[in-house]
Amino acid sequence: MTRMPETAKILPFPPNGAARGGAAHARPIAPPDDRAAAALREAVYAHIDAGGGGEGLFPLPAPEVHVIRAMRHVPANRQIYRPSLCVVVEGLKQIEFGDDSLEYGAMECLIVNMEMPASGRIVGASPGEPFVGMTIDFNLELLREVLEQLDQRPKPGKHDGPSIFVTRVTDSLADCLVRMLRLTKTPEAVPILFPSLMREVYYWLLTGPLGGEICKQLIADTHLERITRAIRLLRERFAEKLRIEDLAEAAGMSPSSFHQHFKTLTLMTPIQFQKQLRLMEARRLMLDNAANVTAAAYQVGYESTSQFTREYSRTFGIAPKRDVLERKALMAAVTRR
Known part of the structure; x- marks a missing residue:
């Protein structure tokens, strides 16, 4: 099975601060007070400074959690977004999916509730006013455990479009993130206390205003859960020729119903x-494994290099060879700073 790229692999700068120096737009709850925002900013900057400062990715003890800081506009980055929480502490981000887009700024968060291709970009960042954010990739098993322990489980929401939302960061969630960041100063406590903080994050999300949407990926036989099964098969066998009937069977739907709901939820x-x-896997192979265009094309299932080049250029807006050269040059320039 071919591995799909992780987010950190295709960001336009290196991790660990290596450079030193149809969706729901509503925000249905009040923003956190100034004290909650200030505490989160202080904790995030302390974590960045402890990681060497500069810009890039600053991971936490759990592989699914990291902090990011960027000091300049970051162009659109096409990737498969996985179920996750993306919090903006400072700055502005934008995500585009299909013909729609969402922007979210300081003390707002993006919740992605299913795997879907999208383009994310940092649109508000400068050396004087950098972008600072924090992301958590959902651990669905742990999320399901927390859901099952709730006395009052959220009722599945009625939203029937792409499962991607923007909402405010609550005081409770901000406080939990602060304690998560501060815990990194006590490494011996991390194995014992970090899992409980992750559970607390999931608790606040599931009991918050979007809990009814988040839980749909965990409840059997919702349209979201059924389509997620088919997406899992697509990810495992994306280099093969797959019939719609095979994907529909994985989802437990008729081919016509499957096609309709798949397009409604993913916009494709x-x-x-x-x-x-x-x-996206071909891009990873060229960037990480130094594969040439022809080798990358055939490894991901294309039989024609010219067709691959046309579709790559149409998707990313740039020819594959030039895209790889420009991305490597950008990463090298940032590392030298």
Whole structure:
């Protein structure tokens, strides 16, 4: 099975501060007070300074959690977004999916509730006013455990479009993130206390205003859960030729119903989704494994290099060879700073 790229692998700068120096737009709850925002900013900056300062990715003890700081505009980065929470502490981000887009700024967060291709970009960042954020990739097993322990479980929401939302960061969630960041100063406590803080994050999300949407990926036989099963098959076998009937069977739907719900939730057809998986894996192979264009194309299932080049250029807005050269040059320039 071919591995799909992790987010950190395709960001335009290195991790660990190596450079030194149809969706829901509503925000249904009050923003955190100034004290909560100030405490989170202080904790995030302390974590960045402890990691060497500068810009880049600053991971926490759990592999699914990291802090990011950027001091300049970061162009659109096409990737498969996995179920996750993306919090903006300072600055502004934008995500584009299909013909829609969402912007979220300081003390707002993006909740992605299913795997889907999208383009994210940092649109508010400078050396004087950097972008600072924190992301948590959902651990679905732990999220399900927390859901099952709730006395009053959220009722599945009625939203029937792409499962991606922007909302405010509550005081309770901000406080939990602060304690998570501060815990890194006491490494011996991390194995014991960090899992409980992750559970607390999931508790606040599931009991918050979007809990009914978040839980849909965990409840059997919702449309979201069924389509997620098919996406899992697509990810495992994206380099193969797959029939709609096979994907529909994985989802437990008729082919016509599956096609309809898949497009409603992802804003693309299963074939288009598979193409996105192939192209993003090809990009990873060229960046990380130094594969040439022809080798990358064939490894992800293309039989024609010219077709691969056309579809890559159409998706990323740049020819594959030039894209790889420009991304490597950008990473090298940032590392030298």
